[in-house]
Amino acid sequence: LKFALLLPAAGSGTRLGSALPKALVEFAGEPMFVRALHPFLAFESLAAVVIAAPREHLSAFRDAVGELNARVEVRVIAGGETRQDSVGLALDAVQFFAVGAVLVHDAARPLVNTATIQRVLDGLDRDVVAVLPGLPVSDTLKAASGDPLLVTATVPRDGLYAVQTPQGVRYDAAVAAHQRARAEAVQCTDDVALIERFGLGRVRICEGDTLNFKITSPADLRLARLLAREP
Ligand code: CTP
Numbered sequence: 001l002k003f004a005l006l007l008p009a010a011g012s013g014t015r016l017g018s019a020l021p022k023a024l025v026e027f028a029g030e031p032m033f034v035r036a037l038h039p040f041l042a043f044e045s046l047a048a049v050v051i052a053a054p055r056e057h058l059s060a061f062r063d064a065v066g067e068l069n070a071r072v073e074v075r076v077i078a079g080g081e082t083r084q085d086s087v088g089l090a091l092d093a094v095q096f097f098a099v100g101a102v103l104v105h106d107a108a109r110p111l112v113n114t115a116t117i118q119r120v121l122d123g124l125d126r127d128v129v130a131v132l133p134g135l136p137v138s139d140t141l142k143a144a145s146g147d148p149l150l151v152t153a154t155v156p157r158d159g160l161y162a163v164q165t166p167q168g169v170r171y172d173a174a175v176a177a178h179q180r181a182r183a184e185a186v187q188c189t190d191d192v193a194l195i196e197r198f199g200l201g202r203v204r205i206c207e208g209d210t211l212n213f214k215i216t217s218p219a220d221l222r223l224a225r226l227l228a229r230e231p
């Protein structure tokens with residue numbers, strides 16, 4: 001099964017609070033998005049990479065991509081208003097590559113490893129249309145509201161999973177999901193949520209990785225930089 005990597009990297013990183021877009025922030029000696037896509041280049045079945053970047057920073061992304069010497073075509077396109085729009089635009093750019101699946105991976109998860117990518121690819125068999133890495137929720141969950149913030153209930157965490165990327169989606173299902181989302185102006189937080197919403201097929205969770213967290217806050221960046229220094 002040939003796949004394309006779609007890398008949504010068009011966010012500004014408001015919560016990180018840096019002057020540069022988050023995907024261009026320096027991480028272990030390279031831009032964060034380069035680090036996030038690197039482990040995917042090791043896969044024989046990778047056919048193409050499409051990166052959705054902020055429109056005002058396309059040349060900085062293209063310069064970094066030029067230094068990659070990748071075996072496959074790595075295309076940089078302008079992203080959209082939301083993550084879903086950015087993934088939809090990246091998906092449009094994939095149509096000429098004849099792939100069976102896409103893997104969508106946040107540029108903000110630079111600590112992804114090849115074992116996680118392999119589990120996602122292995123999980124994409126005939127019986128499911130999408131696979132995503134997830135970890136059982138280990139914290140106790142409380143529902144709360146108001147000011148002062150008052151607890152209203154304890155939410156049972158049995159059967160709840162915190163999900164990550166890369167999310168693998170069969171190409172036909174991904175196209176169908178995004179076409180319908182555009183037609184009906186539906187926005188979801190991830191692509192798999194669109195698959196669920198439109199009932200396009202079964203979605204499977206594979207084992208996630210605690211270290212593959214998303215860099216959202218300055219504390220996340222500090223932690224990830226420490227981890228990247230380890231052998
Ligand atoms: N993303 C994107 N296009 C957007 C918004 C987000 O491609 N319009 C990407 C981000 O670049 C990131 C991933 O989606 O790699 C996950 O989003 P998030 O962590 O929320 O990043 P930002 O939106 O940049 O951060 P913030 O919400 O703090 O502004």
Ligand code: MG
Pocket residue numbers: 011
């Ligand atoms: Mg965001």
